[in-house]
Amino acid sequence: MAVVEFKGKKFEVDEDGFLQRFEDWCPEWVEYVKESEGIKEITEDHQKVIDFLQDYYKKNGIAPMVRILSKVTGYKLKQIYELFPSGPGKGACKMAGLPKPTGCV
């Protein structure tokens, strides 16, 4: 597994750049990932999505369905893609430090 260093922090990641351990997440991780996910500046809207994903994951042990993400944050899927160009899975979940989406993707 690769280890990346950013602003003095070390992160263990897989080939797709997902954090290996949710506990390793810290705000610096978001700063580190944003460029590779096509994001210039982290806005409040970004943060709101990230916060919700983390809360939901801590509470339920899984990532929320897209529909729930939309409903709770109030962002339509189109807006989520405007915020996170690679989408809620590859983009937002990665930044939030959630495990890599699996299944028939």
Add this chain to the structure above:
Amino acid sequence: MPKHETPLLDQLESGPWPSFVSEIKRQSEARHQKQNEVEYQIPVDVCDDVLGVLEMSYNDGTCHWKHGGIVGVFGYGGGVIGRYCDQPDKFPGVAHFHTVRVNQPAGKYYTTEYLRQLCDLWDFRGSGLTNMHGSTGDIVLLGTRTEQLEEIFGVLTHEMNQDLGGSGSNLRTPACCLGESRCEFACYDTQELCYQLTMEYQDELHRPAFPYKFKFKFDGCPNGCVASIARSDMSFIGTWRDEIRIDQEAVAAYIGGELKPNAGAHADGEWGPFDIQKEVIDLCPSQCMSLEDGKLVIDNKECVRCMHCINTMPRALRIGNDRGLSILVGAKAPILDGAQMSSLLVPFIKVEPPYDEIKEVIENVWDWWMEEGKNRERLGETIKRLSFQKLLEVTGIKPMPQHVQEPRHNPYIFWKEEEVPGGWQRDIKEFRKLHQR
């Protein structure tokens, strides 16, 4: 000199069927020969390493790809299937081996110009290996590295006017039979409907928003040449509702032996002379055909449009003129709760641009399933869990006998409260006045 010894795979080069091993070896040679001309963007020995890792799997009987993989292009949530080798040091050529799904033209008709352009792109930025085509229909570009994905997508869209296919919990790439392009059985223009709905629902195809995957397939008639009834959540199957057109002269020519039954499909067997009674009339599932004074008669109101007689005597019998399609829903593979074929939802609907009636059915089904479907629950499973009745309600379709193969045999029948005089609110004291404890 090959990079890896492949004694097991080498055995698959003999025999009459086209050998995938020989083909990959040819591609490998071509890459090595042209490596001074082409500036390959992924390792030149990718094909050698594919064979190497496959030989390893043949030896130890297990796969050598890591679990999952999440890669893609900006703006889309699917289209690329990421894959990494679990022996990257031994086979660096396939350390990344992502698959790119490219949306195929309906009916899979191509010009060599288009295919050459695609091959030039893939030679340069991929492995040069493909799957023509994936089961869902996509052109499958097999094996490239993450850095190449946006590059490939750029060329596809900017230079080839070509988009990616679908993957993930969304509308997957729709596919159809050849339809009216070269089949006299086609009851509607499958390619056109497939194309138009693909374009209409691009958002649903590229950005996963569903509880799970969802597939469309379009068959021109009940023969099911794209297998929509088994392989799509929503199956569109052509049919007609007037009479089968009979050319009695051609019927006589079949009986007389001048025309071969089934267009000669059984010409290599010893089946004896054509016997219309035995091969058509007696095999009709609804027994609605007869021969009267040498003329074929069909009782069309009893015909279930199974296609058997038309398939057997294509020069004499033709589909009706009042055409449309049936919509069936819910087909899926076994996981989780068992395999399903699609069930009839709309017996007949006309196929007329801009297809508003058909889109209405689709969108009603989606509105319901997107709201009610559980995580990773196919439409067929949602119907099982919440009932076919619920599906009829949300699509605004009246229940009719055609909706069932047979009525239920158990008596666990739900009633709506408003259907029952007095409703559900009962007072036990009232009951006790007539019935002592």
